[in-house]
Amino acid sequence: KLGAADYITKPFQAAELLARIKTHLTLSQAKTVLEDQAAALDQKNEQLQLEIVNRQEMEDKLRQNLAQIERSRLALLSTLEDQQRVEQQSKRLLKQQIAANQLALSLGETNELTTIFQIIYLHVTGLMDVSVFAISRFDDKSEMIYASYFLSGGSEIDTQKLPPIPLDEPGKGMQSQVIRTGNALYIPDYYRTMNPSQTVYTVDDSSGDVQKGSPPQEGESTQSALYVPMKDMGLVVGVMQVQSYRLDAYSQEDIDLLSALASVASLAIQNARLFEEARQRLDRLQALRRIDLAISGRVNLLNALGIVLEQVTNQLNVDAATVLLCQKELNTLEFAVGRGFRTTALQYSNLKLGEGLAGESALRRQVIVISDLSPMQTELSRSEHIMDEDFVSYIGVPLVTEAKVIGVLEIFNRSKLDPEPEWLEFLNVLATQAAIAIDNATLFIDLEQANIEMTKAYDSTLEGWAKALELKDTEIEGHSQRVVDLTVQIAHALEIGDDELNNFRRGALLHDIGKMGIPDSILLKPGPLTPAEWEIMRKHPVYAFEWLSPIPYLQKALEIPYCHHERWDGTGYPQGLIEEQIPLAARIFAIVDVWDALTSDRPYRKAWSREKAISHIQEQSGLHFDPRVVEAFLKLVAE
Numbered sequence: 001k002l003g004a005a006d007y008i009t010k011p012f013q014a015a016e017l018l019a020r021i022k023t024h025l026t027l028s029q030a031k032t033v034l035e036d037q038a039a040a041l042d043q044k045n046e047q048l049q050l051e052i053v054n055r056q057e058m059e060d061k062l063r064q065n066l067a068q069i070e071r072s073r074l075a076l077l078s079t080l081e082d083q084q085r086v087e088q089q090s091k092r093l094l095k096q097q098i099a100a101n102q103l104a105l106s107l108g109e110t111n112e113l114t115t116i117f118q119i120i121y122l123h124v125t126g127l128m129d130v131s132v133f134a135i136s137r138f139d140d141k142s143e144m145i146y147a148s149y150f151l152s153g154g155s156e157i158d159t160q161k162l163p164p165i166p167l168d169e170p171g172k173g174m175q176s177q178v179i180r181t182g183n184a185l186y187i188p189d190y191y192r193t194m195n196p197s198q199t200v201y202t203v204d205d206s207s208g209d210v211q212k213g214s215p216p217q218e219g220e221s222t223q224s225a226l227y228v229p230m231k232d233m234g235l236v237v238g239v240m241q242v243q244s245y246r247l248d249a250y251s252q253e254d255i256d257l258l259s260a261l262a263s264v265a266s267l268a269i270q271n272a273r274l275f276e277e278a279r280q281r282l283d284r285l286q287a288l289r290r291i292d293l294a295i296s297g298r299v300n301l302l303n304a305l306g307i308v309l310e311q312v313t314n315q316l317n318v319d320a321a322t323v324l325l326c327q328k329e330l331n332t333l334e335f336a337v338g339r340g341f342r343t344t345a346l347q348y349s350n351l352k353l354g355e356g357l358a359g360e361s362a363l364r365r366q367v368i369v370i371s372d373l374s375p376m377q378t379e380l381s382r383s384e385h386i387m388d389e390d391f392v393s394y395i396g397v398p399l400v401t402e403a404k405v406i407g408v409l410e411i412f413n414r415s416k417l418d419p420e421p422e423w424l425e426f427l428n429v430l431a432t433q434a435a436i437a438i439d440n441a442t443l444f445i446d447l448e449q450a451n452i453e454m455t456k457a458y459d460s461t462l463e464g465w466a467k468a469l470e471l472k473d474t475e476i477e478g479h480s481q482r483v484v485d486l487t488v489q490i491a492h493a494l495e496i497g498d499d500e501l502n503n504f505r506r507g508a509l510l511h512d513i514g515k516m517g518i519p520d521s522i523l524l525k526p527g528p529l530t531p532a533e534w535e536i537m538r539k540h541p542v543y544a545f546e547w548l549s550p551i552p553y554l555q556k557a558l559e560i561p562y563c564h565h566e567r568w569d570g571t572g573y574p575q576g577l578i579e580e581q582i583p584l585a586a587r588i589f590a591i592v593d594v595w596d597a598l599t600s601d602r603p604y605r606k607a608w609s610r611e612k613a614i615s616h617i618q619e620q621s622g623l624h625f626d627p628r629v630v631e632a633f634l635k636l637v638a639e
Contacts, residue, residue, distance in 0.1 A: 103261055107268035111275045117149035120265045124242060127261075128254050131222055132243035135269070136165075138179050138236060142421060143167040145175055148238070148269075160415050163371075175239045178227045182236050184255050185227040188248040224249045228259045230266035237266060280315075284426060287311035291433045301441035302337050308434045309339040312411065316427060320389070320412040322346055323434060324358055326405055333358055333408060340412070345386045358408040361396035365405060367424070368396040371416055393417035397427060399435040406438050458553055462509050465516075479596055484508040486592045486636075487560075487585075493632045494588070504585050507560030510548065511589060514540030514561060538573050541565055559583035564590050567624045579626075587626040591617060591633050594624070610637075 103123045107116055121133050135149040147162040168176035178185050187193050222243035230238035240262045244250070250258075294307040305323050312321045320340030324333040335349040354363040361368045371393050391412045399407040409431045411417075419427070466480040487508040491501055515523055518540055522533045529537060544561035548554045563577065563586035570578030582590075598613040608616070614637065621630040 103264050107264070111272050113269065113272045113276060116268055116272050121151055124258065124261060127257060128242065129244045129246060129249050130242045131245050134241045136175055136239045138238050158415065164418050174225065174227050178229050178239050179236045182229050182231070184229065184259055186250060186255055187225045190223055190225050223247045226250045226255060226258060228262045230262045232266055232270045237270065240265065284315055287315050288429070288433065291437070294437065301438065304437040304441060305337045305434060308430065308437060309337060312430050313340050316411070316423065318411050318413045322410045323407055324349060324410065325407045325438065326362065333362060341389060343388050345389060357394060357396050358410055361398050362405050362408050365398045365400060369419065370394040371418055390414050395427070397431040399431055399438060401435045401439040406435060409434050459506070462506055465513055466509050479600065480509055483511065483589065483592050483596050487589050489636055490588050490592065490629065490632055493636055503556040506554065506557035507585055508589055510544065510557065511560050511564050511593065512540065513547065514542065514544030517543040541574050559585040560589045564593055568626050569623050587629050591625050591629055
């Protein structure tokens with residue numbers, strides 16, 4: 001190892017050999033040290049490698065833990081955001097519920113539609129920006145949208161000035177879209193949504209006038225609008241809308257809030273409308289009842305038509321109305337009665353059939369509705385004063401009965417009329433009542449005239465009978481008319497009614513009709529009658545009763561012919577009645593008959609003087625005659 005061979009072959013000095021040995025020993029030690037150091041380094045390297053592996057594993061685990069922590073953090077954040085959203089949604093729902101409950105409480109205090117609209121408006125304006133507020137009603141039968149309440153710039157607009165809007169085709173018309181879809185519609189930029197060629201109605205905030213034209217220029221009108229449906233049992237019955245002068249003025253919270261309020265408002269409005277409809281039906285039934293009473297009662301035609309027009313103007317809420325009657329012989333329409341006019345402009349109307357609006361309605365037998373009279377004033381120019389009435393709308397309804405036109409009912413209004421079907425239906429009912437009133441009055445007049453003529457014919461017949469009796473007994477000529485006149489005068493003094501007076505007159509005229517059955521030998525005998533002849537003569541009241549009682553027309557006139565020979569003390573004939581058992585007509589006539597007989601010449605004696613006859617009447621008071629009637633008679637003859 002130490003290179004001994006070299007030392008054997010080459011002799012060295014001991015010192016050199018020792019040095020070499022020391023060098024070898026040093027190198028060997030160094031090698032050993034290096035090898036030990038290398039081994040140690042290898043071991044450290046292995047440890048480092050192991051540590052690196054362990055560190056990578058730790059780093060992986062750390063990254064995994066960090067990822068898990070991040071996921072947990074994100075999950076927690078999401079949960080918090082969900083909670084916040086839930087809380088916010090709960091707050092919104094609570095706000096909506098509180099607002100809806102407050103509105104419901106306020107609306108529960110009234111059934112008046114106008115008050116309900118005002119309450120709704122006040123609640124809505126307290127919750128969001130409102131420059132324009134409106135509520136519309138949708139009629140599914142006619143598919144028309146009617147303005148119920150409209151407020152712009154804080155001022156209410158007369159909805160009668162706003163025309164009804166027909167339901168538009170799908171995808172068109174703001175309100176129509178809401179009605180068709182049943183969903184809210186929000187227009188954040190109203191001007192950008194409008195079609196420049198579209199026709200719109202604008203309202204002047206100061207005057208309330210409604211104008212039809214093109215959409216306003218940008219900046220001249222509201223900028224954003226929100227429309228929500230109003231539903232009843234799932235069906236859209238109307239639309240509530242709010243508009244603002246600000247762009248994008250409404251949020252989803254506003255949409256939800258207005259929708260909630262619309263649900264509450266819809267129920268209140270529907271209940272109020274049902275209440276109003278019930279009250280209106282009751283009012284209309286009462287109106288028809290009043291008209292029926294006028295028609296069935298003894299009210300003259302003009303008064304009956306006046307009652308009809310009163311109900312027309314009150315129930316239909318119009319300014320004026322008139323009835324023109326058809327004159328068949330002249331084919332003209334003449335003014336009969338009017339109501340609600342400022343002037344006498346139409347009181348002298350005399351139109352030919354086909355002339356003017358009323359004449360056209362009568363000729364065509366059709367209802368004429370003119371919502372705007374301004375371009376048709378010439379058609380209405382019956383008088384120079386018609387322009388002073390300021391009429392805007394006109395409706396003419398022909399009055400027809402039994403296929404005959406008997407007149408025209410005209411309605412005038414100083415604001416625009418756009419009548420609904422139910423309104424027109426009730427107008428037709430009132431027109432029918434007017435036609436019935438005219439027809440009944442005409443029939444009554446005709447019947448009354450026929451009755452007058454028949455009564456005249458009957459009375460002429462009775463007068464003929466009385467004259468025939470006088471012709472038979474010439475000594476009593478004029479007696480019948482004299483006793484009739486005096487009987488009527490006394491009855492007047494005793495305040496007998498006109499109907500009874502007619503019966504008194506007829507009874508007096510026929511008082512001796514029974515003598516037609518008495519033989520001439522007895523009736524015309526110039527001297528006193530024998531008891532047997534008196535027995536026959538006393539039968540003439542019975543003959544009168546037997547002849548006249550089968551005639552209904554004369555039954556109420558029988559009291560005088562049958563009872564005028566009864567006496568107050570009961571000694572008269574033919575029944576022997578006493579005092580007030582005797583009909584008043586007969587008690588009156590008994591005095592008259594005796595008075596005329598005493599003051600007239602008879603075959604068997606001369607006429608008594610006035611004084612003697614009065615004295616005899618006074619003597620017979622309480623015996624032959626009723627004292628009360630005697631008193632009235634004496635006052636009359638004394639005058």
